[in-house]
Amino acid sequence: MEYCGTAIPPNPANMCVNCVRSIVDITEGIPKHATIHWCKNCERYLQPPASWVVCDLESRELLALCLKKLKGLGKVKLTIQKEVFTATILQQAFEVEFVVSSMMCPDCMRVMAQNTWKAMVQVRQKVDHQRTFFYLEQLILKHNAAHDTINIKEVKGGLDFHFAQRAHAIKMVEFLASMVPTRSKTSEQLISSDVHTSTSNYKFTYSVEIIPICKDDLVAMPKKVANSLGHIAPLVLCTRVGNTIHVIDPKTLQQADISGTVFWRHEGIDTVSAVRDLKEFYVVDVDLLGPRVGRFALADNDDVIIVRSHLGNLLNFGDTVLGYDLLTANINNPSFDKLNTEDMPSVVLVKKSYPERRRKRKVRPWKLKSLSKDEGDLAPKKQDQEKLEADFETFLRDLEEDPELRQSINLYKDTSAVPGRNTGEMDDEDDEDAPEVPLEELLDDLKITDDDVDMEA
Template sequence: MEFVPGPAVHRVLCADCGTPIVPNSANLCVACLRNSVDITEGIPKQSSLTFCRNCERFSSPPNAWIIAQPESQELLALCLRRIKGLNKVRLTDAHFIWTEPHSRRLRVSLTIQKEVLTATILEQIFEIEYLVQNAQCPDCARLAAKNTWKAVVQVRQKVPHKRTFLFLEQLILKHGAQKDTISVKETRDGLDFFYSQRSHAIKMTEFLTSVVPVRSKSSEQLISKDTHSNTANYKFTYSVEIAPVCKDDLVCLPPKLARQLANISPLVLCTRVGNSLHLADPQTLAVSELAAPIYWRTPFDSLAGVTDLVEFTVLDVEPSGPTRGKWVLADAQVALAGAFRSHAEDADEDAMALDDDHELVAGQNQIFHTRTHLGAILQPGDTALGYWLSHANFNSDDFSALPADRIPDVVLVKKAYPNRRKKSKARTWTLRSMAKEAADEAQDGRGVVGRLGGRDQRKVDEDYELFLRELEEDPEMRGAVNLYKARGPQKINAGSGMAGGKTRRKVKLDPSAGQMETESADAQMAEIASSVDENAADENEADFPEVKLDELLEDFDELALGDEEEVEQEV
């Protein structure tokens, strides 16, 4: 086989060091070319990053602050954006060089390319060192300093309960209206929302106007003024008052306003509260919507609220009227709950109840005939909550002016489930809270509402339990908030089923008196009988409101927290 030599490669000597090289336009070797030409010229070898130790964020000019983990892609991108002159070369590689975290130094290795002569591309590797400087971001500075808020929204409602603010808190969380809030403070009649900018306070005021009937007014206070530049520093206050009419309240409209609302009966129930009040006459099923501006021109208060509800037993229901949506007009016969129980059944309990509530004695065995809008859900034997008007005394001129024949003895409001409420059944759902802290874990989800010092904690617990019951019993109200799957059991407080109504107390035996030993057999029999009665009642109350699983959302924050706790336990 004949050997064929390859073409000869002509080499020349380097003009500086004399090393044989392949000819190029500069006639220089790579080492001499790097010594004569520096492609990193104009690129700084040192720079700095600003880091906030409170929120652990890096400054990203011009005004942004981002969260970046050590040696992450986000931090590398931030470092590359800080380099000047990098747009004049071609970046081929960049990575971190490990440094001690406590040294407050970051080292980045860069590989760049640049064409230095005709058809001659030079590649070079170099390092840039970043000094991490500590500074406070504007958000942390506002939180650390005092009296730095620019605007405050003061939300008030003159009612003796907090259920409105509990519902309002859930609406704010669902729509994310709390993201610009610096802090929230509970006051006697409401909440205060603090903001760093006036526009954020205006946005919150507009949100409140869209979800509840309110009226608002604003004021400003001069803090400082510069006469040279003609600039001034103000603090703005927005006062928002919510109408003192809540769901299921009994109201008496002024005669002039009732005529304006399609001549509706003055004595009506408030069935729903949104940005307007929804009123319904349980005697005729006439409904009307009262807008917030109209209400504030002729304001009125509620005659009675949920704390005035009384339990009634339905004896007979006969639908005899029109149907409007979910309401069905019916004639009903009711009596006070427990009116026809035998004396031997619960003598001690009845005696205690009659001693506490003397006003119930006169009508204990009386049967009331009334018209109700609950004909679609009430059945004979059910328990309903209503207002007992024949034994009520209201301080209202409009109510006193009503003819006696137009005032019913009883106004039924909603169906009750006393037997199921007596059982401490665990709830499978829970609610989120604003500004929830570690100290609030024992409050069953309550956040900014219910933490005011000096308030009766028992009253706070009752308001929260009534709010949870309203969510269970009203699917329309439940659809306006976000419900989450509960990781732990959420116990239902045992009660009589009356939403704030009059309850009956039971006389308990004192073990120290020796009665437990002598009456242990009777107590066991009574317990078995009560359990049988409750099981029978559960079958009769098959329409007890249950929150379905498809209505619940996954609480990803709690799931992540639970995973971290499991990892810590394993370690």
């Protein structure tokens, strides 16, 4: 190769700068064009992958953000210098064009959602816990019912779903009605109208109320309603919540379903005791009285208090069980006061209980997914947050103990947890009868990224 022959001071390359530049391009691999994203509402820039930062024009912060977009800078210094030959450093100036692309950050999108939605579904339940909404959230995820939502907002007592089209809101209302007993009403608000074209713009609000009866609740009903449900006892236990409320008479194993229509048509159907009122009892003896009905069996549990229960096939001597103590309970409920006290049981057993220390130490090899929700102005206090965590723990325990409940939702393998590993030492006896989710019921948590799509293409 011929060089220019210009006289130069001695250097390790024995070439002038122009000749070195003609054979070496230190900017190779560095993109000359890049795009940075800017929120035109809050004037913040996107710092990948998901952070939004405030940067002034011609500031060091904005320069650092731009330099991070240039992947090839990892091979050269920030002054665009590079050692091309032994003891020879070449410095070269070049221009990079950055295009500012306007978009809206997630925070501003949530703020603007109230002005862009055309229909909203307000879901409420008049209870003092969130277990129903934990279950409802899993149903929505499994059936992908929130696909068309533009925002999900947490509010006191429930959730608000925002939609860009009225048809999507109606679809959500129908989905909720197919999953749990509900009733709904519709209201509309005129936003704008054009007298010349006779067109109007409305916003629609669908208020959905979920029946205020939950799993393991003790339910009282008028005698007339009980007779219409197959002459079942007026005091029953809720065993499952689906599109109807499934109840059972613990004394006879008779079962019935209470639909949302029946609940709201008749007054007096009410919860008289909930999970928060459960007390722990010790089982001394179990005397089976007959064959099973489904997963239940009738039995007398003999102690100071003789209890006839539907848990005969689940209990053994030495077990502990949770139940409602109606002898000492102070129940202030009109529906309960109207019941015949002669047929009133002393204790209503609900479910088997397990050592608390085992429940706290056990590492679950599974997890649940959650919806992306906007907390809005709802800032829970410390005591509210503790209550929320307690409700969620109760929901997780219900999933471990009830196979029927697990069938309706998806549980995923938690790769961060080691199945069977405990966080503390305990006796093998504690784990022998402990409720657990079988590994064959768990799904793989499959995540598809943009890189995977590019590789397949």
